[in-house]
Amino acid sequence: MSLPASTQPHAVPVPSPGLEIRGVSKAFPNVQALNDVSLDVQPGEIVAFLGENGAGKSTLLKIINGDYQPDAGTLTLNGQALRFANPLEAHRAGIRVIYQEPEIIPGVDVAENIYVGELPRRGGFVDRRLLETRVRADLDRYGFSAVLPMGLMGDMLSPAQRQLVEIMRAIKSNVRVLALDEPTSSLTDDEVHRLFTLVRRLRDEGVAIIYVSHRIREILQLADRVAILRDGSLIAVRPAPDLTEADIVRLMVGRDLSAVLQRRRAVTDRVVLRAEHITSNWHHDVSFLVHAGEVVGFAGLVGAGRTELAKVVFGELPRDSGSVFVDERLVSIHRPSDAVAEGIGYAPEDRKREGLILMRSVLENASLAVLRRLSRFHFIQRGLERRLAGEYVERLRVRTPSLEQEVGKLSGGNQQKVVLARWLAAKPKVLILDEPTRGIDVGAKAEIYHLIDDLANQGLGVMFISSDLPEILGLSDRIYVMQNGRISGEMPGPGATEEKVLALAMADHLSRADPEHQSAAPAEGLPG
Amino acid sequence: MSEARAGDVDLPATPPISPRRTALARVASILRPMVRFIGAENLSLVIVLAIEIAVIVSQTKFFLGQQNLLNSLGQNIAVLGVLAVGESMVIIAGALDISVGSIAGIAGVAAALVVTGTGSMPLGLLAGILAGICAGLVNGSIVAFLRVNPIIATLGTFAAFRGIAFLIAPNGYPVGVGTQPDFTWLGSGRILGSASFVGIPIILIILILVAIVGHVLLRYTDFGRSIYALGGNATAARLAGINLSRVRLGMYVFSGIAAGLAGVLLAARTTSGSPLNGQGMELQAITAVFLGGAATTGGKGTVVGTILAVLILGILSNGMNLLGVQQYWQDVATGMLLVTGVAVAQFRALRSERARTRIASRG
Numbered sequence: 001m002s003l004p005a006s007t008q009p010h011a012v013p014v015p016s017p018g019l020e021i022r023g024v025s026k027a028f029p030n031v032q033a034l035n036d037v038s039l040d041v042q043p044g045e046i047v048a049f050l051g052e053n054g055a056g057k058s059t060l061l062k063i064i065n066g067d068y069q070p071d072a073g074t075l076t077l078n079g080q081a082l083r084f085a086n087p088l089e090a091h092r093a094g095i096r097v098i099y100q101e102p103e104i105i106p107g108v109d110v111a112e113n114i115y116v117g118e119l120p121r122r123g124g125f126v127d128r129r130l131l132e133t134r135v136r137a138d139l140d141r142y143g144f145s146a147v148l149p150m151g152l153m154g155d156m157l158s159p160a161q162r163q164l165v166e167i168m169r170a171i172k173s174n175v176r177v178l179a180l181d182e183p184t185s186s187l188t189d190d191e192v193h194r195l196f197t198l199v200r201r202l203r204d205e206g207v208a209i210i211y212v213s214h215r216i217r218e219i220l221q222l223a224d225r226v227a228i229l230r231d232g233s234l235i236a237v238r239p240a241p242d243l244t245e246a247d248i249v250r251l252m253v254g255r256d257l258s259a260v261l262q263r264r265r266a267v268t269d270r271v272v273l274r275a276e277h278i279t280s281n282w283h284h285d286v287s288f289l290v291h292a293g294e295v296v297g298f299a300g301l302v303g304a305g306r307t308e309l310a311k312v313v314f315g316e317l318p319r320d321s322g323s324v325f326v327d328e329r330l331v332s333i334h335r336p337s338d339a340v341a342e343g344i345g346y347a348p349e350d351r352k353r354e355g356l357i358l359m360r361s362v363l364e365n366a367s368l369a370v371l372r373r374l375s376r377f378h379f380i381q382r383g384l385e386r387r388l389a390g391e392y393v394e395r396l397r398v399r400t401p402s403l404e405q406e407v408g409k410l411s412g413g414n415q416q417k418v419v420l421a422r423w424l425a426a427k428p429k430v431l432i433l434d435e436p437t438r439g440i441d442v443g444a445k446a447e448i449y450h451l452i453d454d455l456a457n458q459g460l461g462v463m464f465i466s467s468d469l470p471e472i473l474g475l476s477d478r479i480y481v482m483q484n485g486r487i488s489g490e491m492p493g494p495g496a497t498e499e500k501v502l503a504l505a506m507a508d509h510l511s512r513a514d515p516e517h518q519s520a521a522p523a524e525g526l527p528g
Numbered sequence: 529m530s531e532a533r534a535g536d537v538d539l540p541a542t543p544p545i546s547p548r549r550t551a552l553a554r555v556a557s558i559l560r561p562m563v564r565f566i567g568a569e570n571l572s573l574v575i576v577l578a579i580e581i582a583v584i585v586s587q588t589k590f591f592l593g594q595q596n597l598l599n600s601l602g603q604n605i606a607v608l609g610v611l612a613v614g615e616s617m618v619i620i621a622g623a624l625d626i627s628v629g630s631i632a633g634i635a636g637v638a639a640a641l642v643v644t645g646t647g648s649m650p651l652g653l654l655a656g657i658l659a660g661i662c663a664g665l666v667n668g669s670i671v672a673f674l675r676v677n678p679i680i681a682t683l684g685t686f687a688a689f690r691g692i693a694f695l696i697a698p699n700g701y702p703v704g705v706g707t708q709p710d711f712t713w714l715g716s717g718r719i720l721g722s723a724s725f726v727g728i729p730i731i732l733i734i735l736i737l738v739a740i741v742g743h744v745l746l747r748y749t750d751f752g753r754s755i756y757a758l759g760g761n762a763t764a765a766r767l768a769g770i771n772l773s774r775v776r777l778g779m780y781v782f783s784g785i786a787a788g789l790a791g792v793l794l795a796a797r798t799t800s801g802s803p804l805n806g807q808g809m810e811l812q813a814i815t816a817v818f819l820g821g822a823a824t825t826g827g828k829g830t831v832v833g834t835i836l837a838v839l840i841l842g843i844l845s846n847g848m849n850l851l852g853v854q855q856y857w858q859d860v861a862t863g864m865l866l867v868t869g870v871a872v873a874q875f876r877a878l879r880s881e882r883a884r885t886r887i888a889s890r891g
Contacts, residue, residue: 314767316766316767335766335771336766336767336768336769337766337769337770337771339769340768340769341769346767348767353761353763353764354761354763354764354767355764355767356761356764357756357757357760357761357764357765357827358760358761359760359823359827359828360756360757360760360827364753364756364757367753368753368757368764368765368768368769368770369768369769371750371753371754371770372750374750375749375750378749378750378751379748379749380748380749380750380753382748422768426769
């Protein structure tokens with residue numbers, strides 16, 4: 001920025017409209033991602049966006065950044081209407097969104113990474129001296145010369161340094177609106193502190209700042225105003241000093257699914273899956289158990305380590321230590337085929353990449369986990385295969401013209417059902433469902449809820465990972481909450497509230513560092 | 529599931545049935561099992577083959593002679609066919625085996641050495657196949673356990689195996705087997721010959737047997753299913769509980785066996801176990817598999833398609849020989865055929881991809 005900090009004290013609001021979002025809506029197939037959102041972000045203020053996974057924060061950022069075009073509504077900046085076909089046009093207008101994983105060119109140093117695309121030139125060659133003078137001036141001004149050596153190569157940068165490079169790119173091109181998407185998720189406390197200093201300074205220089213985070217405490221420290229989204233709608237915009245953590249959690253939650261959920265089951269005492277002291281690259285000493293006939297919900301924010309936990313138990317990801325028991329018998333699982341042989345099934349989160357062979361038929365996909373059992377002397381008994389696959393395809397009401405249909409040609413909900421049919425045919429003792437309802441329509445969701453209920457009723461143990469809190473609360477007999485590679489809490493499903501779960505899921509790292517906060521983190525004090 | 533399947537829809541279900549429709553239905557009921565065997569995706573290959581034959585037959589009367597069909601053509605495509613069936617397995621699994629020509633070289637030398645030492649054709653055959661199994665185990669282990677990219681792994685063994693073929697040959701010289709009629713019978717013998725019939729070449733019968741084994745393995749066994757799954761989406765296959773290391777090892781062993789057998793046949797046909805045998809044939813085999821409709825990314829392809837492609841390539845070369853076209857033109861034609869064939873397949877895949885996204889966006 002060209003203006004010295006002292007000329008723009010942030011306490012005096014500048015009478016300029018800044019970024020105005022008016023009536024923005026955006027729909028994707030099967031979901032209304034944003035619904036008539038209107039909001040202002042003024043120069044010299046920090047507005048935080050808060051919401052559960054899938055509340056619409058990312059969609060809104062992508063519209064601001066020009067990645068998506070809104071179906072309805074307008075954006076204006078300082079009174080001028082904006083309509084971006086792509087992120088480059090947004091950059092030119094002075095809008096920058098800093099994502100968690102900025103694009104850094106690995107084989108190029110910090111200085112050239114910052115000026116990528118606009119390197120100063122002299123006679124066809126890069127003017128290295130001018131480049132270094134400029135970069136040094138920028139880094140000195142914000143006090144980053146020590147943290148971000150400009151000769152460092154792109155692939156040597158830490159996550160924090162990568163974000164700094166991206167922010168420096170924005171500053172250099174005279175940014176007027178700066179949005180940060182979960183910037184602190186991979187930063188240390190010290191780096192967070194430094195980032196906050198930078199963000200405050202940019203605000204004081206008159207930049208309009210949007211700050212997206214799950215960490216309520218951070219937001220209350222940093223933001224001037226807080227905007228809360230839920231199911232694509234803007235629920236509230238309040239000045240940060242007027243809000244408490246409890247207020248925020250209460251505003252974020254509140255969807256009701258009781259109409260589509262039902263629960264009738266008899267949890268037994270038999271433990272079908274027990275994991276003890278699992279430690280891995282992603283986890284610290286995680287222990288949990290699943291009973292026969294029980295649905296055990298795993299709640300937590302994206303990145304808390306739930307999917308990784310499932311994969312470690314299933315043998316897809318390596319573990320450093322810890323044991324897994326099936327039916328109270330210690331089993332050794334080194335690869336997924338071991339887990340399947342022990343009676344564990346895993347329906348992955350990303351069904352297209354990890355669940356299905358898209359170019360093969362419904363039949364082949366449905367029978368994939370039971371090929372051995374269907375074969376005699378390695379010859380597949382085709383009649384048996386058709387009967388088995390057909391039975392589950394019909395039971396799950398997979399809408400497909402025939403068993404020979406290529407799975408890739410089915411809709412998302414039906415694809416998910418094919419994955420489930422595969423595991424039902426395998427008749428496991430424990431079934432791990434990782435986000436089984438992500439990206440599928442409401443009708444198919446209800447069918448899958450029914451199915452989970454049915455399965456538990458028949459004595460299967462279900463490990464149910466979901467980022468959709470209402471469905472976790474509605475279906476689970478017991479809930480583990482994960483946060484940052486640990487289990488931060490456990491509670492019975494009936495009686496659990498979104499507030500309690502969210503408080504545990506968001507117990508942020510500030511509280512982890514401080515044992516006194518740790519004990520205060522659980523939700524006792526929160527209204528429910 | 530209800531019994532009505534998409535394939536049955538075109539059959540007239542309700543009276544009145546006109547005589548024309550029943551005749552059509554009868555033709556359809558004869559054709560359907562044939563189409564099912566060949567595979568709908570291979571129909572374009574059949575059409576190409578038919579056009580090719582029609583063009584050649586219109587130009588020369590020699591093509592349809594027994595001598596040409598069974599000897600020149602039948603014997604010439606057999607070695608390539610056996611190699612290509614083995615290669616199909618690996619390519620459908622999304623990998624590649626560049627070393628098959630070199631394996632054939634080792635197997636030929638090994639078989640020739642054993643045959644000249646013992647005088648026993650079965651022992652020679654066995655030696656060649658064993659050499660193929662060992663080579664396949666080496667390839668498979670490198671890919672499955674050392675996790676080396678298949679192209680790199682077999683590019684390495686492509687060179688190494690050729691070196692080994694020279695090392696085991698005495699002073700690097702070819703081992704002549706002209707004095708072993710039992711053994712050369714594998715390459716140029718015939719059965720069922722008579723005054724009016726030249727007989728069916730043994731080598732062609734072996735190709736047919738190998739093709740049947742390959743087809744059955746791929747289509748009817750859990751191993752074959754695992755190969756399609758591995759090629760279609762390795763992560764999904766692994767997460768469905770398939771032991772991928774075992775599949776990778778198995779497919780390279782199969783490819784090694786086929787290459788070993790091809791090496792034996794080549795030595796028997798040329799009456800010489802030369803360490804140079806099979807040079808360049810890996811590329812012809814790979815060409816045939818891709819022309820036969822296998823996807824470069826894996827997950828698609830059939831033995832029937834590969835055999836059809838081997839026929840197309842063999843007939844192309846045979847026909848051009850009969851017509852006196854220079855060898856260089858044959859190479860140009862083979863290259864163009866592969867590129868055109870794959871380009872057409874890509875175009876069709878793109879079209880079906882578009883159809884798929886249309887369905888997806890409709891929800």
